[in-house]
Amino acid sequence: GENVEQHPSTLSVQEGDSAVIKCTYSDSASNYFPWYKQELGKRPQLIIDIRSNVGEKKDQRIAVTLNKTAKHFSLHITETQPEDSAVYFCAASKGAGNMLTFGGGTRLMVKP
């Protein structure tokens, strides 16, 4: 089955700096890659996703890149703010009707 690895497990940055979280996946049939943000004690919430027919997607301060050949994808957060502090999870899926396989999570801490 699919295996998703996520790095780093923790990331501490200064407010205003950029943060990058990287994930690799094992199943070349995977074609949908969402990112979820989970604040302490709260539900995971989708922040951005990308499908395998594009290489990059941007939404304000958040961007995701995908390299299908290398089977890795990354989340980029620019101009970080304290409210960005949370655990971020990447995931992969083989598309419609298939379940998501999640990475182990990255705890992002943005210091004011």
Add this chain to the structure above:
Amino acid sequence: GAGVSQTPSNKVTEKGKYVELRCDPISGHTALYWYRQSLGQGPEFLIYFQGTGAADDSGLPNDRFFAVRPEGSVSTLKIQRTERGDSAVYLCASSYSSGANVLTFGAGSRLTVL
């Protein structure tokens, strides 16, 4: 409803007891997923329903775990003879159809087995 609703939010039980966790998906969402999240880890897939039928139950860890969705809406995750290792947050998610991957998660049911 406005979101995915899960009850109870917290459940403490003793080893060996039976537990039911309920999920009420977003109205009109035909696909429903159960995940389990242990402390410090990512959600782990358990089972997925499309309508009333379990389309994929490959993530259920053993036969103590069972889930139903008799009318294609509310789902119940049932755990028999609970063990301490079952302690986790059980997350439910729904999506508009099996053709859509965007999952909306509930707040989860935190199960503690003493």
